Amino acid sequence: xxxxxxxxxxxxxxxxxxxxxxxxxxxxxxxxxxxxxxxxxxxxxxxxxxxxxxxxxxxxxxxxxxxxxxxxxxxxxxxxxxxxxxxxxxxxxxxxxxxxxxxxxxxxxxxxxxxxxxxxxxxxxxxxxxxxxxxxxxxxxxxxxxxxxxxxxxxxxxxxxxxxxxxxxxxxxxxxxxxxxxxxxxxxxxxxxxxxxxxxxxxxxxxxxxxxxxxxxxxxxxxxxxxxxxxxxxxxxxxxxxxxxxxxxxxxxxxxxxxxxxxxxxxxxxxxxxxxxxxxxxxxxxxxxxxxxxxxxxxxxxxxxxxxxxxxxxxxxxxxxxxxxxxxxxxxxxxxxxxxxxxxxxxxxxxxxxxxxxxxxxxxxxxxxxxxxxxxxxxxxxxxxxxxxxxxxxxxxxxxxxxxxxxxxxxxxxxxxxxx
Amino acid sequence: xxxxxxxxxxxxxxxxxxxxxxxxxxxxxxxxxxxxxxxxxxxxxxxxxxxxxxxxxxxxxxxxxxxxxxxxxxxxxxxxxxxxxxxxxxxxxxxxxxxxxxxxxxxxxxxxxxxxxxxxxxxxxxxxxxxxxxxxxxxxxxxxxxxxxxxxxxxxxxxxxxxxxxxxxxxxxxxxxxxxxxxxxxxxxxxxxxxxxxxxxxxxxxxxxxxxxxxxxxxxxxxxxxxxxxxxxxxxxxxxxxxxxxxxxxxxxxxxxxxxxxxxxxxxxxxxxxxxxxxxxxxxxxxxxxxxxxxxxxxxxxxxxxxxxxxxxxxxxxxxxxxxxxxxxxxxxxxxxxxxxxxxxxxxxxxxxxxxxxxxxxxxxxxxxxxxxxxxxxxxxxxxxxxxxxxxxxxxxxxxxxxxxxxxxxxxxxxxxxxx
Numbered sequence: 001x002x003x004x005x006x007x008x009x010x011x012x013x014x015x016x017x018x019x020x021x022x023x024x025x026x027x028x029x030x031x032x033x034x035x036x037x038x039x040x041x042x043x044x045x046x047x048x049x050x051x052x053x054x055x056x057x058x059x060x061x062x063x064x065x066x067x068x069x070x071x072x073x074x075x076x077x078x079x080x081x082x083x084x085x086x087x088x089x090x091x092x093x094x095x096x097x098x099x100x101x102x103x104x105x106x107x108x109x110x111x112x113x114x115x116x117x118x119x120x121x122x123x124x125x126x127x128x129x130x131x132x133x134x135x136x137x138x139x140x141x142x143x144x145x146x147x148x149x150x151x152x153x154x155x156x157x158x159x160x161x162x163x164x165x166x167x168x169x170x171x172x173x174x175x176x177x178x179x180x181x182x183x184x185x186x187x188x189x190x191x192x193x194x195x196x197x198x199x200x201x202x203x204x205x206x207x208x209x210x211x212x213x214x215x216x217x218x219x220x221x222x223x224x225x226x227x228x229x230x231x232x233x234x235x236x237x238x239x240x241x242x243x244x245x246x247x248x249x250x251x252x253x254x255x256x257x258x259x260x261x262x263x264x265x266x267x268x269x270x271x272x273x274x275x276x277x278x279x280x281x282x283x284x285x286x287x288x289x290x291x292x293x294x295x296x297x298x299x300x301x302x303x304x305x306x307x308x309x310x311x312x313x314x315x316x317x318x319x320x321x322x323x324x325x326x327x328x329x330x331x332x333x334x335x336x337x338x339x340x341x342x343x344x345x346x347x348x349x350x351x352x353x354x355x356x357x358x359x360x361x362x363x364x365x366x367x368x369x370x371x372x373x374x375x376x377x378x379x380x381x382x383x384x385x386x387x388x389x390x391x392x393x394x395x396x397x398x399x400x401x402x403x404x405x406x407x408x409x410x411x412x413x414x415x416x417x418x419x420x
Numbered sequence: 421x422x423x424x425x426x427x428x429x430x431x432x433x434x435x436x437x438x439x440x441x442x443x444x445x446x447x448x449x450x451x452x453x454x455x456x457x458x459x460x461x462x463x464x465x466x467x468x469x470x471x472x473x474x475x476x477x478x479x480x481x482x483x484x485x486x487x488x489x490x491x492x493x494x495x496x497x498x499x500x501x502x503x504x505x506x507x508x509x510x511x512x513x514x515x516x517x518x519x520x521x522x523x524x525x526x527x528x529x530x531x532x533x534x535x536x537x538x539x540x541x542x543x544x545x546x547x548x549x550x551x552x553x554x555x556x557x558x559x560x561x562x563x564x565x566x567x568x569x570x571x572x573x574x575x576x577x578x579x580x581x582x583x584x585x586x587x588x589x590x591x592x593x594x595x596x597x598x599x600x601x602x603x604x605x606x607x608x609x610x611x612x613x614x615x616x617x618x619x620x621x622x623x624x625x626x627x628x629x630x631x632x633x634x635x636x637x638x639x640x641x642x643x644x645x646x647x648x649x650x651x652x653x654x655x656x657x658x659x660x661x662x663x664x665x666x667x668x669x670x671x672x673x674x675x676x677x678x679x680x681x682x683x684x685x686x687x688x689x690x691x692x693x694x695x696x697x698x699x700x701x702x703x704x705x706x707x708x709x710x711x712x713x714x715x716x717x718x719x720x721x722x723x724x725x726x727x728x729x730x731x732x733x734x735x736x737x738x739x740x741x742x743x744x745x746x747x748x749x750x751x752x753x754x755x756x757x758x759x760x761x762x763x764x765x766x767x768x769x770x771x772x773x774x775x776x777x778x779x780x781x782x783x784x785x786x787x788x789x790x791x792x793x794x795x796x797x798x799x800x801x802x803x804x805x806x807x808x809x810x811x812x813x814x815x816x817x818x819x820x821x822x823x824x825x826x827x828x829x830x831x832x833x834x835x836x837x838x839x840x
Contacts, residue, residue, distance in 0.1 A: 008501065008504065008505070008528045009525050009528040009529040009532065010525075012504075012521045012522070012524040012525035012528060013521075013522070013525040015517075015521045015525075016517075016518045016519075016520075016521035016522040016525060017518075019514060019515065019516075019517045019518035019521055020518045022514065022515055023515035023516070023518065026515050081428065084428065084432075085428070094439060094442070094514065094515070095439060095442055095443035095446050095514070095516065095572065096439075096443070096515065096516055096572075096574075097435075097436075097439045098436045098437075098439035098440045098443065098574075098773065099436075099773055099777075100436075101432045101433075101435045101436035101439055102432070102433070102436040102766070102769055102770055102773060104432040105429050105430070105432035105433040105436060105762075105766060106766055106770070108428045108429040108432060109429045109762055109763070109766060112429065152515065152516075154515065154516075154518075342525075342529055343529070346522070346525060346526055346529060347801065347808070349522055350522055350526070350798060351798060351801065351802050353518065353519055353522060354795060354798045354799075354802075355802075357519075358795075375774060375778075378770060378771060378774045379774075381767065381771065382771050382774075382775075388767070
């Protein structure tokens with residue numbers, strides 16, 4: 001046993017490295033959850049689109065497709081729940097997971113409403129707008145959950161791709177909202193001014209999300225996204241069309257299906273980009289875990305070499321630190337070599353961590369707007385005793401009326417509350 | 421077993437609360453470490469003061485006291501190491517501990533140099549300045565360790581007192597540096613201009629630390645600090661005396677002991693404030709842990725009440741979510757009550773976490789300057805291949821020459837590097 005005595009300095013150096021490995025492994029888990037949630041969001045988006053179409057039409061032709069899409073979403077939900085079950089059972093309480101677990105509870109709670117919603121849609125007891133907003137809130141809570149999960153990410157390389165993916169999923173969800181919203185317009189044949197403003201706000205928000213994606217995405221995903229240019233232009237043209245409608249200047253209801261097809265093509269194309277990002281994310285996680293494992297192995301080896309050499313001579317000279325008041329200085333060169341290695345490792349490790357922290361800060365800044373919006377929403381909830389959804393709607397309305405983004409409104413609200 | 425089925429939403433709500441409890445318990449551990457490190461710092465400060473005195477004098481009268489102070493410091497070191505040993509052995513790798521463990525390694529590595537330093541002082545092979553700077557660097561690494569430990573604190577009430585304590589320990593350390601530095605001056609009979617500037621910088625830095633302490637300290641500690649006013653004024657008067665010296669206008673060497681006594685009185689008085697803070701900190705931790713435990717208990721009870729009532733009827737109606745595609749809506753009122761409770765708990769829990777996060781942000785802002793200094797130091801280390809100590813000295817020199825604080829210099833360095 002005494003041969004295995006590890007000097008405390010080295011023990012903590014290795015422990016620090018092990019913590020980094022642990023953080024990477026837990027980040028890999030987070031990435032897995034993001035991918036599963038992305039899959040569920042995609043399925044729910046499809047279901048929302050078809051639900052809207054079904055509720056706005058009068059025949060029941062859409063029912064079988066709707067039922068199938070519901071089953072797809074239920075499968076994706078089941079997969080995500082299985083992951084969450086393992087997560088809950090597998091890990092002890094971690095100090096930094098409270099916010100995340102709270103978001104999980106919130107998302108799960110909204111998922112409970114799905115079966116009832118599906119019945120309501122099937123039986124036409126639910127209005128198109130009510131269905132849309134329930135789906136949209138559910139998706140928003142899933143997005144809040146994965147954004148919160150990403151908040152404890154500590155590796156900058158992985159986090160860059162993760163942030164690209166999160167923003168792309170968010171951008172795709174906003175595209176999904178455009179689709180659902182457009183269906184309402186084309187079914188009616190026109191958009192009111194309020195509806196036009198709402199559509200414009202969706203487009204602006206989507207562009208912001210996609211901008212963050214392009215800032216952090218790896219080349220393959222970027223290329224795939226640029227390949228979707230044609231679909232994007234087609235969608236934009238139809239949006240411009242809606243923008244020129246009014247109660248007296250309508251477009252034909254037949255355009256609904258064209259719109260739906262175009263949007264669906266674009267969303268499916270975006271789903272491919274999402275898949276590429278998910279793949280890149282998994283690869284980057286694996287790469288960083290392998291690197292960190294190797295470095296940890298190298299260090300353990302170095303340490304063993306030193307302790308072996310030392311124990312062949314007189315271990316108590318070099319490594320005994322508890323009784324270190326002993327007056328005899330180490331007489332061999334091992335203590336000195338060891339000391340140099342420790343200084344080198346400490347220096348290298350601290351510099352690396354500092355660089356990572358800097359890189360992380362700049363990636364995280366892109367998540368700040370989202371946090372501000374969440375924060376402002378909860379400010380309204382607590383001040384005016386609103387529900388989460390009411391608070392969100394109020395912010396959205398103020399933003400629309402003022403031609404501002406949700407982020408701007410959130411910033412204003414938070415500034416005002418600071419001045420109180 | 422199926423009677424114990426817990427709906428996932430509630431499970432994650434409780435898991436979030438358990439994470440908060442875990443975070444508080446781990447914060448209580450951090451507070452314990454801060455208190456142990458504070459004790460060691462205090463012992464090292466005394467040893468540094470007497471070492472300085474011994475090395476600047478020519479007789480060996482101080483040796484027995486010096487040996488005794490060395491033993492005291494070794495005891496405090498032993499106590500802290502025992503805590504760290506338990507920490508390393510007891511906890512698995514936590515994602516957020518890598519930086520902290522690295523700081524522990526760094527502090528432990530510096531502690532290894534203590535026995536050699538003590539021999540060097542005893543045998544007069546070490547100069548007074550060398551001894552002072554080795555002690556000071558060691559204390560700085562202990563402070564870096566506890567500041568880093570505090571960085572993952574998540575409870576605002578506890579963190580306020582913790583930040584007050586950390587800054588007070590830092591302020592006391594700066595007082596200790598003033599004492600050691602003054603000894604050099606009174607022994608020589610005068611201060612050079614550079615030495616005067618250095619003393620002024622120490623005083624300014626100490627005032628800043630104490631300001632943060634007064635901002636966050638509980639009343640008892642504040643009162644105790646205000647009671648030290650007389651000692652502070654006496655020390656200031658002697659500092660003013662040194663400020664009026666020059667090579668041609670000296671003061672008597674006999675003043676050294678007066679200075680040392682006054683400073684020691686003040687530092688011992690500060691140690692009492694520190695003890696009050698440590699006590700308040702332990703109490704606050706205990707209080708918050710008891711509150712969180714109680715809340716967790718209440719929630720578990722609530723949950724059990726619901727599951728008991730439900731399982732007396734038809735559990736699969738209300739709680740089965742895996743097979744939730746089932747078409748039958750819950751027929752009793754329990755589902756609805758349960759739902760309301762969950763919504764209430766979710767809302768209350770999220771609001772509370774949001775408030776805590778806000779309060780925490782404002783407490784943490786006070787730690788920013790320290791972080792900037794650390795960051796700027798490592799920037800110099802990596803850019804100019806300096807040692808940590810060289811980098812720190814270079815920043816200190818530039819600050820002194822420009823009449824600026826270390827924080828100002830750090831800010832400038834970081835800004836310049838951003839512009840590159």
